[in-house]
Each structure stands twice: as structure tokens, then as C-alpha cells.
Amino acid sequence: MRPAEFEDEQIIEAGKRLLSEGRRVTGFALRKEIGGGNPSRLVRVWEEFRQSQEVVESQPVQDLPVEVEEALTEMTDSFLDQVRSLALNLNNRAVKTAERRVADVMKSAKEQQESAEAELIDAATAVDELESQARALQDELDQTKRALNTANEENKTLGNRLVSLEKELAIADQKLSKEQEKTKDLKDEVAGLKNANKSLEGDKFDLREQRDGWKASAESREQEVSDVKNELSEAQGQVKELEAQKKASEALAEERKVDRESARAAQKDAETKVTQLETKLATSQSQNEELKADIKQLKKQLEELQKQGQETSTGREKGGKS
Structure with a gap:
């Protein structure tokens, strides 16, 4: 203990x-x-x-009071003995009654004391529990204060981070505005390229129609050249026949002067016709060469237009991706 x-x-x-x-x-x-x-x-x-x-x-007094003792001494011995016996008896009864009452009071006081002690024990236990709770609450309060200080530090850190993020957001907004302006410029440029592409498509269509017209004209000229060649071939055949007739006419020159003159005139006409046909053929060939050169030039222009159209489409796709 x-x-x-x-x-x-x-x-x-x-x-x-x-x-x-x-x-x-x-x-x-x-x-x-x-x-x-x-x-x-x-x-x-x-x-x-x-x-x-x-x-x-409360201890009982066994002896009689002095006054009673003096009174009794004055009485007779017999009466004194009786009175003494009666007084002692009364005194003993009073003492026993007082002791019994004291015992009852002591018992009641003891019971009250035991009850009070139990209550004190309960109160002490309650006080200890309250003190434990108070210590626990104090510990919890200290932890809460530490947590609050930590939270304040975190809030301060978060506040600084928020300020930094706001600055970064402002910078990002500026960059976004610039990018939006660039995007707008690119859109305008793409729109211009689309319009230019439409114009090029129109020019391309016109050139195709012009090429088709020149192609048809070239085919017509080739047909004319073919017809001239056929006529030239026929004329050459006629020349051969006229030469044969000339030979026959020379053999019969003397006899058929008129026929020979007619043959010479016919030959001259045929030669003139042949010369004209040859000139016409040369002209047709020259025109055919010019048409071929024009067609080649048109093909080159068409290829350049197609190349420009592809570059325009590529630029538009890159602008749309950005």
C-alpha cells in the first residue's frame, strides 16, 4: 500500500x-x-x-453529584440506603439509555459516514474522470491548435500558390488572346486563299474550256491537213497522169500541137494547183505546230494552276490544324 x-x-x-x-x-x-x-x-x-x-x-459518570451526596448524608441511614439504591438505579438506567442512544447515534453516524465515504469515492472517481477528460480535452485542444497552425500554413501556401496560378492564368490569357488573334489572321488568310482558290478554279475551268476549244480547233486543222494531203495525193496522181500524157504528147508533138499546148496549160494549172496545195499544206503544218505549241503552253499553265491549287489546299489544312 x-x-x-x-x-x-x-x-x-x-x-x-x-x-x-x-x-x-x-x-x-x-x-x-x-x-x-x-x-x-x-x-x-x-x-x-x-x-x-x-x-x-459522553462517558457516563458513575458517582452521584455532590449536592445529592450531601442531601443523602443528612438523611437517615435506612432512608439513605434506599435513596442511594434508587439513585444508583436511576443513574444506571439513564446511563444505559444514554449509551443506547449514543450507540444508535454512532450507528447512524457510521452509516452516514459510510454513505458519505461512498459518495466521496464516487465523487473522487468522477473528479479523476473529469481530470482525465480535461487532460484529454487539453491534448485534443493542443492537437487542434497544431492542426490549425498546420492548416494556416497550408492556407498560406495555397494562397501563394493561388497568386502564382492567377499570374500564370493572366499570362496564359494573354498568350491565348495572341493565339486567337493569330488564329483570326490565319482564318482571314485561309478565307483569302479559298477565294483565290475559287478564282483559280474559275481560271482553270476557263483554261480547260479554252484548251478544249483549241483541241477541237487542232483536230479540225488536223482534219484539214489530212484533207489537203488527200488532195495533194490526188494532185500528185494527176501530175503523174499529166506527165504520162506529156510524154505521149511529146511523142505526138508534131501531130498534136494543140493537144500539147492544152496539156502544157493543164500541166501548168496542175503545177499551180500543186504549188498552192503545197503552200496550203505548209501553212496548215505551221498552224498545226503553233496549235501544238499553244496546247503545250496550256498544259504547262494547267499544271502550274493545279500545283498552286494543291499548295493552297495544303496551306489551308495546316492552318486548320494549327
């Missing part, structure tokens, strides 16, 4: 001081007065002291 922290004399002196101050003596009052101790033990020591004092004060 753990030794008592305070002596009984200290507890009794503390109870006396409380009584002298007009205060009620309780376990918690004694504990507060001496600065510690178990309230149950403190009040038990005080009650034992108080009961011992009451027992001492």
Missing part, C-alpha cells in the same frame, strides 16, 4: 481550522486546505477524531 501523504494530525488541524472559520468540514475542503490527499481518507480521519471526542465527552 502506498504510504499516506499527510499525517492524521495535519488532517485534524485542517478540520479545526475549517471549523474556526465557520466552514463545513468535507473531504474536498480538507483536500483543498492541506493541498492534496484522498478525500475519502481525509474525511474518514476527521470523522474518527470527531467521534472519539464525542465518546470522551
Whole structure:
């Protein structure tokens, strides 16, 4: 068992001081007065002291009072014996009655003391629990303060991060505005390229129609050249026939001068016609070469237009991706 922290004399002196101050003596009052101790033990020591004092004060007096003794001495011996016997009997009965009452009072006081001690134990337990709860609450409060300080530091860090993010957001907004302006310029450029592409498509269509017209014209000229060649072939056949006739005419020159002159005139006409046909053929060939050159030039222009159209489509796709 753990030794008592305070002596009984200290507890009794503390109870006396409380009584002298007009205060009620309780376990918690004694504990507060001496600065510690178990309230149950403190009040038990005080009650034992108080009961011992009451027992001492209530000790029965076996001898008769002096006045009664003097009165009895004046009486006769017989009467004195009777009176003494009666007084002793009454005194004994009074003492027994007083002792019985004291015993009842002591029993009741003991029961009250036991009840008070139980209540003090319960109160002490409750105080210990409250102190434990108070310590737990204090620990929880300290933890809450630390958590609050941590949260404040985190909030401060988050605030700084928020300011940094706001700055970054402002910079990103500026970049976005610039990109939007660039996108708008690109859209305008793409729109211009689309319009240029439409114009090129129109020019391409016109050139195709022109090419088709030139192609038809070239085919017509080729047909004319073919017809001229056929006529030239026929003329050459006629020339051959005329040469044969010339030979025959020369053999019969003397006999048929008129026929020879006619043949010469016919030959001359045929030669003139042949010359004209050859000239016409040369002209047709020259025109055909020019048409071929024009068609080649148109093909080259068409290829350039197609190349420009592909470059325009590629630029538009790159602009749409960006």
C-alpha cells in the first residue's frame, strides 16, 4: 500500500481550522486546505477524531453529584440506603439509555459516514474522470491548435500558390488572346486563299474550256491537213497522169500541137494547183505546230494552276490544324 501523504494530525488541524472559520468540514475542503490527499481518507480521519471526542465527552459518570451526596448524608441511614439504591438505579438506567442512544447515534453516524465515504469515492472517481477528460480535452485542444497552425500554413501556401496560378492564368490569357488573334489572321488568310482558290478554279475551268476549244480547233486543222494531203495525193496522181500524157504528147508533138499546148496549160494549172496545195499544206503544218505549241503552253499553265491549287489546299489544312 502506498504510504499516506499527510499525517492524521495535519488532517485534524485542517478540520479545526475549517471549523474556526465557520466552514463545513468535507473531504474536498480538507483536500483543498492541506493541498492534496484522498478525500475519502481525509474525511474518514476527521470523522474518527470527531467521534472519539464525542465518546470522551459522553462517558457516563458513575458517582452521584455532590449536592445529592450531601442531601443523602443528612438523611437517615435506612432512608439513605434506599435513596442511594434508587439513585444508583436511576443513574444506571439513564446511563444505559444514554449509551443506547449514543450507540444508535454512532450507528447512524457510521452509516452516514459510510454513505458519505461512498459518495466521496464516487465523487473522487468522477473528479479523476473529469481530470482525465480535461487532460484529454487539453491534448485534443493542443492537437487542434497544431492542426490549425498546420492548416494556416497550408492556407498560406495555397494562397501563394493561388497568386502564382492567377499570374500564370493572366499570362496564359494573354498568350491565348495572341493565339486567337493569330488564329483570326490565319482564318482571314485561309478565307483569302479559298477565294483565290475559287478564282483559280474559275481560271482553270476557263483554261480547260479554252484548251478544249483549241483541241477541237487542232483536230479540225488536223482534219484539214489530212484533207489537203488527200488532195495533194490526188494532185500528185494527176501530175503523174499529166506527165504520162506529156510524154505521149511529146511523142505526138508534131501531130498534136494543140493537144500539147492544152496539156502544157493543164500541166501548168496542175503545177499551180500543186504549188498552192503545197503552200496550203505548209501553212496548215505551221498552224498545226503553233496549235501544238499553244496546247503545250496550256498544259504547262494547267499544271502550274493545279500545283498552286494543291499548295493552297495544303496551306489551308495546316492552318486548320494549327
